[in-house]
Amino acid sequence: MEEQPEVVKIEQKFPSWRDMLKPVTEKDFKHGFYHYPILKRDAEYLKDYIPFGTRDWDPLDKDWKLPEDWKERFLNAFKDKLEKYRPFKLYMDICVRCGACADKCHYYLGTGDPKNMPVARAELLRSIYRRYFTKSGRIFKEWAGARELTEDVVKELYYYLYQCSLCRRCSAFCPYGIDTAEIVWRGREILNSIGVTHRFTPISIAACARTGNHLGLLPGGMAGALQSAAEDIAEITGVEIEVPINKKGAEVLFVAPSGDYFATPHWFGFMGYIMFFHEIGLDYTWSTYAGEGGNFGTFQSYELAKLLNQKIYHEAERLGVKWIIGGECGHMWRDKHQFMATMNYPLPSTLEDPVNPITGTYFENAAESKMVHIAEFVADVIKHKKVKLDKSRNDHWKVTFHDSCNPARAMGLFEEPRYVIQSCCNYFYEMPEHTIREKTYCCGSGGGNLTEEVMDLRMRGGMPRALALKEVVKKHGVNFMCTICAQDKAAFPILMEYWKLPVEIGAMMELVGNALIMKDEEQERTLDLRGNPLKRGEE
Amino acid sequence: MIGGAVFGVVIPYVAIAVFIVGVIYKIIGWANSAVPLKIPTTCGQQYTLPFLRRNIYDRFDCPQTMWETVGRMFFEIFFFRSLFRNTRFYYAPQMKYKDARWLWLFGIAFHYSLLLVLIDHLRFFMNPVPWFSSKLTDGLSLTGVFVPTLYLPGLLIVVALALLWARRLFFGKERTISLPSDHFVLILLLAITISGNLMRYFYKVDLEGVKELILCLSTFNVARAVSIADTIGPVLYIHLTLVSILLAYFPFSKLMHSAGVFFSPTRNMPNDNRVHIHINPWNPEVKGITYEQYYEMYKDQLDEIAENGYKVKPEV
Amino acid sequence: MYSTKYVIAAIIIFLAIVTSPVWYDMASGEPIHPKLAKPTGAHCVENTEWMKAHHMLLLKDWRTMHVREGKVLYTSQTYGDVYNASIEECFKCHRSETNFCEKCHDYMGAKIECFECHTYPELVEEYNK
Numbered sequence: 001m002e003e004q005p006e007v008v009k010i011e012q013k014f015p016s017w018r019d020m021l022k023p024v025t026e027k028d029f030k031h032g033f034y035h036y037p038i039l040k041r042d043a044e045y046l047k048d049y050i051p052f053g054t055r056d057w058d059p060l061d062k063d064w065k066l067p068e069d070w071k072e073r074f075l076n077a078f079k080d081k082l083e084k085y086r087p088f089k090l091y092m093d094i095c096v097r098c099g100a101c102a103d104k105c106h107y108y109l110g111t112g113d114p115k116n117m118p119v120a121r122a123e124l125l126r127s128i129y130r131r132y133f134t135k136s137g138r139i140f141k142e143w144a145g146a147r148e149l150t151e152d153v154v155k156e157l158y159y160y161l162y163q164c165s166l167c168r169r170c171s172a173f174c175p176y177g178i179d180t181a182e183i184v185w186r187g188r189e190i191l192n193s194i195g196v197t198h199r200f201t202p203i204s205i206a207a208c209a210r211t212g213n214h215l216g217l218l219p220g221g222m223a224g225a226l227q228s229a230a231e232d233i234a235e236i237t238g239v240e241i242e243v244p245i246n247k248k249g250a251e252v253l254f255v256a257p258s259g260d261y262f263a264t265p266h267w268f269g270f271m272g273y274i275m276f277f278h279e280i281g282l283d284y285t286w287s288t289y290a291g292e293g294g295n296f297g298t299f300q301s302y303e304l305a306k307l308l309n310q311k312i313y314h315e316a317e318r319l320g321v322k323w324i325i326g327g328e329c330g331h332m333w334r335d336k337h338q339f340m341a342t343m344n345y346p347l348p349s350t351l352e353d354p355v356n357p358i359t360g361t362y363f364e365n366a367a368e369s370k371m372v373h374i375a376e377f378v379a380d381v382i383k384h385k386k387v388k389l390d391k392s393r394n395d396h397w398k399v400t401f402h403d404s405c406n407p408a409r410a411m412g413l414f415e416e417p418r419y420v421i422q423s424c425c426n427y428f429y430e431m432p433e434h435t436i437r438e439k440t441y442c443c444g445s446g447g448g449n450l451t452e453e454v455m456d457l458r459m460r461g462g463m464p465r466a467l468a469l470k471e472v473v474k475k476h477g478v479n480f481m482c483t484i485c486a487q488d489k490a491a492f493p494i495l496m497e498y499w500k501l502p503v504e505i506g507a508m509m510e511l512v513g514n515a516l517i518m519k520d521e522e523q524e525r526t527l528d529l530r531g532n533p534l535k536r537g538e539e
Numbered sequence: 540m541i542g543g544a545v546f547g548v549v550i551p552y553v554a555i556a557v558f559i560v561g562v563i564y565k566i567i568g569w570a571n572s573a574v575p576l577k578i579p580t581t582c583g584q585q586y587t588l589p590f591l592r593r594n595i596y597d598r599f600d601c602p603q604t605m606w607e608t609v610g611r612m613f614f615e616i617f618f619f620r621s622l623f624r625n626t627r628f629y630y631a632p633q634m635k636y637k638d639a640r641w642l643w644l645f646g647i648a649f650h651y652s653l654l655l656v657l658i659d660h661l662r663f664f665m666n667p668v669p670w671f672s673s674k675l676t677d678g679l680s681l682t683g684v685f686v687p688t689l690y691l692p693g694l695l696i697v698v699a700l701a702l703l704w705a706r707r708l709f710f711g712k713e714r715t716i717s718l719p720s721d722h723f724v725l726i727l728l729l730a731i732t733i734s735g736n737l738m739r740y741f742y743k744v745d746l747e748g749v750k751e752l753i754l755c756l757s758t759f760n761v762a763r764a765v766s767i768a769d770t771i772g773p774v775l776y777i778h779l780t781l782v783s784i785l786l787a788y789f790p791f792s793k794l795m796h797s798a799g800v801f802f803s804p805t806r807n808m809p810n811d812n813r814v815h816i817h818i819n820p821w822n823p824e825v826k827g828i829t830y831e832q833y834y835e836m837y838k839d840q841l842d843e844i845a846e847n848g849y850k851v852k853p854e855v
Numbered sequence: 856m857y858s859t860k861y862v863i864a865a866i867i868i869f870l871a872i873v874t875s876p877v878w879y880d881m882a883s884g885e886p887i888h889p890k891l892a893k894p895t896g897a898h899c900v901e902n903t904e905w906m907k908a909h910h911m912l913l914l915k916d917w918r919t920m921h922v923r924e925g926k927v928l929y930t931s932q933t934y935g936d937v938y939n940a941s942i943e944e945c946f947k948c949h950r951s952e953t954n955f956c957e958k959c960h961d962y963m964g965a966k967i968e969c970f971e972c973h974t975y976p977e978l979v980e981e982y983n984k
Contacts (some may be wrong), residue, residue, distance in 0.1 A: 014711035086572040087804045094799030099713045136791050145718035171580045175622045177805035220840035230853035247849040306825040341816040369813040412585030412601040434626050438582035570862040662964030664876035666885045673964045686915045743908035754887045757876045
């Protein structure tokens with residue numbers, strides 16, 4: 001975070017439609033906006049899914065050393081996607097370019113780059129679709145908005161398809177529900193087929209395929225992380241907790257995103273999980289083989305997504321658990337809610353109905369996929385008053401809640417986390433109405449953008465959220481933003497620093513962990529999970 | 540003779556044939572691709588724990604059952620629900636949002652006018668004139684000002700189209716994303732509606748002949764249609780030919796959004812993914828690392844966890 | 856083809872809507888052209904083709920002439936003969952409103968506003984009874 005410009009200038013440009021069809025090439029790639037290319041070692045590991053990745057190339061090179069028959073491969077892949085995915089085919093056809101989505105994209109708002117409008121991003125692919133798959137495009141060429149597929153077009157696709165965080169905010173406003181995430185996902189798959197892939201997600205995908213989590217933690221490392229968390233808990237609460245791991249025959253498998261094992265501020269939420277499960281006496285287990293809830297494959301391709309999420313059901317079957325709880329994560333829940341069960345159908349027969357053993361609640365909305373969100377689970381336990389909570393322990397926080405894109409717009413998870421947060425703290429304030437719930441803004445770092453080289457893009461993309469937050473900071477003195485997404489937690493601290501907001505980021509489970517009165521806790525707590533002194537009842 | 544036959548009979552027949560075949564071809568083209576995943580965009584609270592109530596908006600914006608989904612589609616199609624959500628972000632000091640529902644207003648004005656104009660036009664296509672068509676026409680006409688009466692939707696449609704086009708011409712973002720085809724459709728529709736209005740109010744044609752022609756066409760009485768076609772003034776053929784162009788262009792253009800909106804998986808699928816698992820017909824087999832392979836790789840560490848009784852204890 | 860059930864239903868609904876005039880016209884069995892009562896005179900005020908399309912404008916002009924400008928006589932542009940600028944003049948030849956005006960207006964689905972105030976032959980007959 002060295003070179004920070006004094007003022008962030010957002011220049012809006014409105015080129016003509018002809019200029020929009022001209023590709024942006026490596027000459028115009030801006031530092032902080034383009035992604036580095038895939039690493040050879042990951043390309044080697046994932047060569048069945050991303051061929052040609054091992055060549056030497058860089059986005060700033062003039063020659064990207066595409067395979068000889070790249071054009072044919074590209075078009076074949078395009079055709080294949082059109083035949084396999086109705087949404088993709090449909091969304092290639094029906095956009096009317098009304099512009100409702102244009103100013104809904106946080107990247108467009110932050111960069112002013114006209115090609116960052118969701119409609120323009122989709123047009124990058126649509127122009128190729130028209131040229132090669134429709135008659136009007138073949139006949140009228142440019143006048144039908146069609147363009148030739150050249151190497152420059154591939155470069156432009158690479159540049160812009162990786163400037164989307166798949167947050168689907170545009171889809172909520174589109175009169176036809178055109179889902180840019182779907183288009184970008186297919187676009188990235190098509191690029192994968194000719195070996196044009198960025199660096200960040202394949203690292204995690206390869207790591208996760210190998211070790212079971214995105215960070216590449218080995219089983220010992222994971223056990224170590226759990227142990228450290230247990231030690232931290234013991235230090236603050238005086239309660240010594242034994243954490244089950246890889247335990248066969250447990251009732252529930254718990255899967256968290258791997259960021260929780262190490263990163264801050266995820267860590268405090270991680271402690272929260274352990275404390276909460278211990279307190280209610282849940283018979284559960286962590287797993288090393290399926291230690292990752294998140295799924296970076298969902299940013300790349302269907303097959304890679306399946307490569308990662310199939311482990312969870314395999315592990316559930318191996319351990320003989322009845323059902324699964326998933327931790328706080330954003331895109332993870334797009335995967336778990338919308339993709340995982342479909343991709344892994346039929347599910348292992350060893351799974352049973354998701355019934356909360358503590359309260360007896362049957363999670364009807366997870367009846368078949370057997371996977372329950374931690375917020376649903378905790379809300380249910382709190383509602384049945386099975387835990388004692390001391391709200392005043394969170395009095396030093398004035399809390400607001402950031403709806404993470406995917407739980408919001410792919411799942412409809414709005415009230416559960418709010419219920420949990422409001423049960424755990426006294427001061428809760430909502431951000432402006434058009435920046436929360438289904439209209440929530442992305443943190444700017446999702447969808448495979450959580451990487452250093454696109455920092456400028458991330459900080460600009462986070463601007464709408466930062467401004468919304470600034471509003472409640474000024475109005476209510478908010479100093480804690482709660483989110484239920486691992487990428488949010490990683491991205492926001494930097495964003496807060498960049499936009500100069502005195503706000504801490506934290507997990508929902510951190511607030512729960514703070515407020516939780518544990519049975520075997522002998523002394524009154526003086527520190528919160530972060531080690532800050534508690535200030536009770538202070539306004 | 541030739542002119543009447545071409546413009547009055549051949550072009551309309553060809554256009555309507557292209558329209559019908561083209562639309563069905565497109566629809567089947569979409570249907571030939573599978574929907575691999577259930578991807579509704581949820582804009583309201585999901586169906587969840589019993590104590591978290593869902594209000595009426597949640598039920599239609601985040602449907603759980605088939606009927607709620609039907610409701611969502613109904614609101615989407617008849618009231619442009621998603622467009623009605625349109626608010627615009629401003630960098631203003633206060634995070635005030637500005638209402639940007641103009642697009643919704645113009646859009647709904649245009650589409651409903653179009654519907655009403657089409658219903659009004661049934662009087663040319665149906666014999667006897669259906670009661671709802673004449674009732675509607677009477678109800679929406681301004682009488683006593685002009686002869687013939689002013690049919691308001693017919694005028695409103697021109698205004699709405701002009702406003703929609705003005706958006707594309709004068710707003711930066713909209714101008715940037717507008718392709719020639721977008722302007723073409725708007726110009727074509729404007730030409731159609733203006734020529735229709737001119738015909739109604741200024742350049743009169745023999746309506747009786749027009750209706751006779753259309754009825755002959757719709758009952759496939761071609762010979763009679765050809766002979767009538769010649770007796771009608773050229774103004775009609777301007778209108779009719781423009782409409783024919785629109786119909787023939789329809790299946791190959793963005794106008795297919797009218798059919799496409801029914802197929803959009805983010806809208807027409809319920810958000811019950813975890814209750815009813817969607818089946819992907821071409822679900823591929825993906826070979827990942829099995830637990831056995833994993834165990835081989837990290838044997839010592841996994842064994843150590845097992846030795847500790849599958850649990851981790853804090854060392855205090 | 857996937858989701859066949861819905862797609863076929865959608866196509867059938869689409870076809871039903873688009874082709875509805877065909878079925879309607881076939882089913883109704885109405886003649887393509889209505890039979891109007893033959894007027895008695897040799898020719899109309901202006902030539903017949905023009906009258907078909909423009910009679911309402913002529914009547915409107917007559918009203919303006921007669922009521923506002925006080926001119927009572929209208930000279931035909933086609934035939935050069937003189938007419939009383941009044942709707943009563945029409946009924947000299949067109950003896951039936953129901954079988955002439957109304958029939959054609961019903962056929963076209965157009966509303967006649969004249970007889971909201973004016974009388975017409977059938978009404979006069981009824982009164983005279």
